[in-house]
Amino acid sequence: MSQQADTYGPTTGQGRKLALVVVGLAAVVVAILCAFALPSVHSGPHDLPTGVTGEQQSFAAVSKALQGDEWDVSAYDSEDDLKTAIQDRDAIGGIVLAPGQVTAYTATAGGPQAAATLTSAATAMAKQQQADLTVTDLKPFPDDDPAGAGFSSAALPIIFGGMFPAVLLARLFPGHSGLRLRLAGGVAFALVAGFAVTAFLQYATGSLNGNYLITSLGMSLGIAALVMALLGLESLIGMAGFGLGAAVIMLLGNPLSGFASGPHWLPDGLSTLGQILPPGAAGSLLRANSYFDGTGAAGPALVLATWVLFGIALMLIADRRGTNKSLHLASQR
Structure with missing residues (x-):
């Protein structure tokens, strides 16, 4: 009987093994999908350490504009302190507010998406306040490969x-x-x-x-x-x-x-x-x-x-x- 089963079709044990293999491979595929898809789905700015300097109302204005889980705003005493913090990687960038002027400092080499997000936020502030905007990249990628x-x-x-x-x-x-x-x-x-x-x-x-x-x-x-x-x-x-x-x-x-x-x-x-x-x-x-x-x-x-x-x-x-x-x-x- 066993020889006949081998000749004309799989045994019950072989069928069970095949089912386990199929289910196991499907589980592996789903695990791979989760591993690559979940980080992409949930990627985005998360507690970006951002500096701000200027008058007290300037800090309040920036904090109000950069609300939410995307930002972690800290105040600095001067523009030089803010630039030092960015170069020391204590902040991914910063904003300086002055009458009629918005200055954004970024570090593209530290994270191009973060730099672009901060630039967009500074652009929106300048437009809202009808002020001039200046963006300075303190740590860009090399000139031969500006996109990194x-x-x-x-x-x-x-x-x-x-x-x-x-x-x-x-x-x-x-x-x-x-x-x-x-x-x-x-x-x-x-x-x-x-x-x-x-x-x-x-x-x-x-x-x-x-x-x-x-x-x-x-x-x-x-x-x-x-x-x-x-x-x-x-x-x-x-x-x-x-x-x-x-x-x-x-x-x-x-x-x-x-x-x-x-x-x-x-x-x-x-x-x-x-x-x-x-x-x-x-x-x-x-x-x-x-x-x-x-x-x-x-x-x-x-x-x-x-x-x-x-x-x-x-x-x-x-x-x-x-x-x-x-x-x-x-x-x-």
């Missing part, structure tokens, strides 16, 4: 530059015997790729304009965080560990990174999660090193270093486990 397209495109090289080497090294140097080669290969690749990608973005496309050495080291740290974490998971758990890590990076790290928009364009919880994952931290570190002379680099650098140490720790545990297993087998002979 090259910076935004760096997200995928960092992500895939962490995933592809990890799986390739795991295949070429498998098992306990190849673990140290995988570790050395991951570190070497991160350094070479970091300097190469930075060189392309800075000298070929003109998208970056920071110190090349520091920016390259930051890029290498971002790639290393991904490579080492994935290699560590693969060494300890196998390809299932690599798959888990890759899924987290692609389904959470990528859409929540705020790479192109800056973290203020996501809700607080999602933004915080994105910044503690390697893609988001790598983007913030690259932004800080390339456009803000390293201001704000300490936090994302610490996050990335933690991921590197996490991956190395997993590899050391796997190495110890493999050594103990080898000694146990040797003692039994």
Whole structure:
């Protein structure tokens, strides 16, 4: 009977397995949709730290115009203090109100959407008050890439530059015997790729304009965080560990990174999660090193270093486990 069932149709067990596979794949598709759609649906200005200076009534006027969850308005004593706060990344921009004049200061390199939103708000104020408007971008993207397209495109090289080497090294140097080669290969690749990608973005496309050495080291740290974490998971758990890590990076790290928009364009919880994952931290570190002379680099650098140490720790545990297993087998002979 079993041979006849195999010949003419699936068994009950096979049908149940097929149903589970179909439902599971559908669930995966929905999860992928949620991971990419929800951040897009809920993206927008969230508590944008914005400065204002001028007379007392000026602060009241700006606060009234910038109401809601989109803005977090702070007063500064002078226009110079406001510009310093923007350059120090304490504010994404600011507005100076004077009789017959509205001046908006932005930092496009810190987040183009935020800069555009603030410019629109300042334009509406100037129109309402029938005043002249001046917009000054204190931290623009480089002249060769004013839209920041090259910076935004760096997200995928960092992500895939962490995933592809990890799986390739795991295949070429498998098992306990190849673990140290995988570790050395991951570190070497991160350094070479970091300097190469930075060189392309800075000298070929003109998208970056920071110190090349520091920016390259930051890029290498971002790639290393991904490579080492994935290699560590693969060494300890196998390809299932690599798959888990890759899924987290692609389904959470990528859409929540705020790479192109800056973290203020996501809700607080999602933004915080994105910044503690390697893609988001790598983007913030690259932004800080390339456009803000390293201001704000300490936090994302610490996050990335933690991921590197996490991956190395997993590899050391796997190495110890493999050594103990080898000694146990040797003692039994």
